[in-house]
Amino acid sequence: MFVRIIVLLVVCASLTACAGGTTAGLGLRSDVFQVIHNEGELGAGLLPVTISASIKTHTESSIPFELAQHGSDDYKLVIDINGQSLDLPFETIAETTTSDPLRDPESGSGLRYSYRATVALRPGSYRVTAWLPTENVMASQEVQISANSRQIIIKPLYRGLAGRKPASLRWLPTFKDGVSALQMVVN
Numbered sequence: 001m002f003v004r005i006i007v008l009l010v011v012c013a014s015l016t017a018c019a020g021g022t023t024a025g026l027g028l029r030s031d032v033f034q035v036i037h038n039e040g041e042l043g044a045g046l047l048p049v050t051i052s053a054s055i056k057t058h059t060e061s062s063i064p065f066e067l068a069q070h071g072s073d074d075y076k077l078v079i080d081i082n083g084q085s086l087d088l089p090f091e092t093i094a095e096t097t098t099s100d101p102l103r104d105p106e107s108g109s110g111l112r113y114s115y116r117a118t119v120a121l122r123p124g125s126y127r128v129t130a131w132l133p134t135e136n137v138m139a140s141q142e143v144q145i146s147a148n149s150r151q152i153i154i155k156p157l158y159r160g161l162a163g164r165k166p167a168s169l170r171w172l173p174t175f176k177d178g179v180s181a182l183q184m185v186v187n
Contacts (some may be wrong), residue, residue, distance in 0.1 A: 029083035032126075033119040046120040049145055051079055051088065053115040053130070053154035053182075056095065056106045056175040069134050070111075077115045077154070080129040088115035105158040105173040115154075121145050130154045130182045139182035149186050157181040 039048050059071035069075050077088045091114050101107040122145075129140040143152060159177035173180070 032082045032084035033086075033121050035086065036118050036120050042120055045122055047123060047145060047147065047150050048118050049121050049150045049152065050116065050118045051152045051154070052117075053077055053088065053113075053156070055113045055115070055132075055156045055179065056110045057113065057178075058176050059094075059109075059111045075113060075134050076132075077113075078131040078133065079117075079154075080131070081119070081121070081126050086117060086119070088117050090115040101174065102172065106175050108174070108176065110175055123147070128152060128184060130184060132156075132179055132182060135179040137179050137182055139184055141184045143184070143186050151187040153185045153187065155183045155185065157183060 033049075036042065036048060042048060055077070057070045057075065077090070079086050079088055093112050093114070094109075095112040096109040097104065097107050099107045124145060126143050126145060127140065128143045129138060131138045139154075156175075156179045158173040158175050159180040160171045160173040161177040
């Protein structure tokens with residue numbers, strides 16, 4: 001019994017160390033961008049860059065004792081640009097869609113998180129990282145900002161788990177199973 005407890009503690013400690021390692025280097029700087037609320041706040045040589053995402057999640061977990069913050073204000077999306085981080089502000093709305101679940105992974109009742117912020121950046125190349133801590137999902141990409149490309153859209157890719165679905169819907173991605181990856185698109 002004592003050996004099992006020790007093994008469990010070692011496994012928990014190593015998992016905690018791995019989870020903390022994914023965020024190393026995020027948020028260490030404060031001179032890369034500034035959040036702007038209207039374009040009149042722009043300084044010379046700066047461009048307004050809008051960062052947005054729309055993610056649907058279940059409102060509460062069907063897994064007993066799950067620590068995830070689905071449906072709460074703790075469901076954050078963190079953006080890091082060259083070492084400066086920002087928790088994207090968001091709005092939530094309850095949403096029910098009746099589209100075909102075979103074609104639409106966002107079919108059903110859930111909570112829509114709409115994230116959006118505008119930052120001032122100089123034209124150039126940046127390393128942009130999007131992190132969804134609740135889902136432990138991170139995506140990182142080199143992004144070129146210019147007068148023609150000033151919008152970064154983060155799109156979720158949903159999981160497909162077989163456990164709670166009828167045979168005809170197994171392995172189809174759905175928001176109810178969580179986010180498996182993030183994808184960035186620059187316009």
